[in-house]
Amino acid sequence: MNKTVKFGTDGIRGNSQKFPFTNEALMNLGYSIAEWSILKYKKNNPKVLIGHDTRISCKRIKEQLERSFTLKNLEIIDAKILPTPAICKLTNYYKDFDFGIIISASHNPYYDNGIKLVDAKTGKLKPEDEKIIENNFAKNLKSFKDQTINIKNKIKKWPEAKDKYIKIIEQMFKEKFLENKKVVLDCANGSTYMIAPKIFQRLGAEVITINNEPDGKNINKNCGALFTKNLEKEILKHKADIGFAFDGDGDRVIAVNYKGQRIDGDQILALLSNHSKVTKDRTIVGTVMSNLGLDLYLKQKNFNIIRTKVGDKYVAAELLDKKLFLGGETSGHIIMTDYLNTGDGIFTALRIIEMAILKNNWELSLFKKTPQIIINVPVTEKKDLTAPIYSNIIKKHQKLLKTGRIVVRYSGTENLLRIMTEGKEEKLTINIANSLAKNFKKVLN
Numbered sequence: 001m002n003k004t005v006k007f008g009t010d011g012i013r014g015n016s017q018k019f020p021f022t023n024e025a026l027m028n029l030g031y032s033i034a035e036w037s038i039l040k041y042k043k044n045n046p047k048v049l050i051g052h053d054t055r056i057s058c059k060r061i062k063e064q065l066e067r068s069f070t071l072k073n074l075e076i077i078d079a080k081i082l083p084t085p086a087i088c089k090l091t092n093y094y095k096d097f098d099f100g101i102i103i104s105a106s107h108n109p110y111y112d113n114g115i116k117l118v119d120a121k122t123g124k125l126k127p128e129d130e131k132i133i134e135n136n137f138a139k140n141l142k143s144f145k146d147q148t149i150n151i152k153n154k155i156k157k158w159p160e161a162k163d164k165y166i167k168i169i170e171q172m173f174k175e176k177f178l179e180n181k182k183v184v185l186d187c188a189n190g191s192t193y194m195i196a197p198k199i200f201q202r203l204g205a206e207v208i209t210i211n212n213e214p215d216g217k218n219i220n221k222n223c224g225a226l227f228t229k230n231l232e233k234e235i236l237k238h239k240a241d242i243g244f245a246f247d248g249d250g251d252r253v254i255a256v257n258y259k260g261q262r263i264d265g266d267q268i269l270a271l272l273s274n275h276s277k278v279t280k281d282r283t284i285v286g287t288v289m290s291n292l293g294l295d296l297y298l299k300q301k302n303f304n305i306i307r308t309k310v311g312d313k314y315v316a317a318e319l320l321d322k323k324l325f326l327g328g329e330t331s332g333h334i335i336m337t338d339y340l341n342t343g344d345g346i347f348t349a350l351r352i353i354e355m356a357i358l359k360n361n362w363e364l365s366l367f368k369k370t371p372q373i374i375i376n377v378p379v380t381e382k383k384d385l386t387a388p389i390y391s392n393i394i395k396k397h398q399k400l401l402k403t404g405r406i407v408v409r410y411s412g413t414e415n416l417l418r419i420m421t422e423g424k425e426e427k428l429t430i431n432i433a434n435s436l437a438k439n440f441k442k443v444l445n
Helices: 023-041 058-071 084-093 127-140 161-170 195-202 229-238 265-272 276-281 292-300 312-322 345-359 388-401 426-444
Strands: 012-015 047-052 075-081 099-103 112-119 155-157 182-186 206-210 242-246 253-257 283-287 304-308 326-328 334-336 372-378 405-410 416-422
Touching: 023 058, 023 099, 023 127, 047 058, 047 084, 058 075, 058 099, 058 112, 075 084, 075 161, 084 099, 084 112, 084 161, 084 345, 112 127, 161 195, 161 345, 182 195, 182 229, 195 206, 195 345, 206 229, 229 242, 229 253, 242 345, 253 265, 253 345, 265 283, 265 292, 265 326, 265 334, 265 345, 276 283, 276 326, 283 312, 292 304, 304 312, 312 326, 312 334, 334 345, 372 426, 388 405, 388 426, 405 426, 416 426
Parallel strands: 047 075, 047 099, 075 155, 182 206, 182 242, 283 304, 283 326
Antiparallel strands: 012 112, 099 112, 242 253, 326 334, 372 416, 405 416
């Protein structure tokens, strides 16, 4: 094995049948993670909590990681299917955990998978931690093919994890505050499918749930945060007060109001900016993709927005550095630091309803969005966009757009070039986005 592993914006991700998700590579990766944890936590048997989403490949990936962890005597607690933020919260809440691992490719199709690591105290790993694991992997290059590793009786199951997480969330809200509210939930056939309906029901809501029958291959398929059309129809059909679509691992949420209108992360940030803790900060954190309309809305309130690179880990780092309360992404990763330093779709959904009740604003839309066009261009190789052949294309189009914004970047989780144009004139904005896409298709492929 002479390949290397690389962390992206959210862990390690790719096709579940290819490197680094082959059995041999997973054994090496697990061993490398175990070595890092022993050094990081200065103990011989760090305690790790493992959870995963509903993908068909999760069981095999988990077993390979657990086998390699037993070689280094880690204390392994298996929570089975659980949303990413539940693993983050439980490792943080119960102080005997050192770190957590989530096996999930979030919003990607079922044939992809990923491995996310979270530190129990600080959340998503720092770049220096990721680098150590990458270096360990390159250094080890072990072959585990011929090793017989018995993990029987070495893995502790934790079936109560779901109820523990539910109780933690319930404690953050008034008892039965959702009474007389009808809510539609789209669970994306992912890891929220059991937990989300239960939480909303326990808080008093009448709940209609869709896409809650995972079969290992239908996660995110025409459903969830990336595809809200069916949710919009169900809200109108049932005359519901509100609806929410989660992604496969439950760390993102998109809202839909009672009119069947999609409410993205920028509008959610605007709504939550009315929270008393944000009023005190007068600053929220967004990304380079946050809509200009959000800036203008916040400016009217004499609030500021700080923009980071795309990726909720960058938002979380900025919130921590500036000691702020609220931040998030257009895609629906919303972070509120009084609860957790990463996104939790279920918690965010409940906070949205809390603010809708407080402000009597069930339309949820607070500002007019500036025309923004996003085009994804598939790529086989992520070439350096600062090279003149690519940067000159961007400069040329920026001059044509005049006062608008252009953001051209690679996805950190998929082989895509993401092109975003934003400007006051919609037709011009669309034309420039299409022209950029056409130019980059020629030079990149």
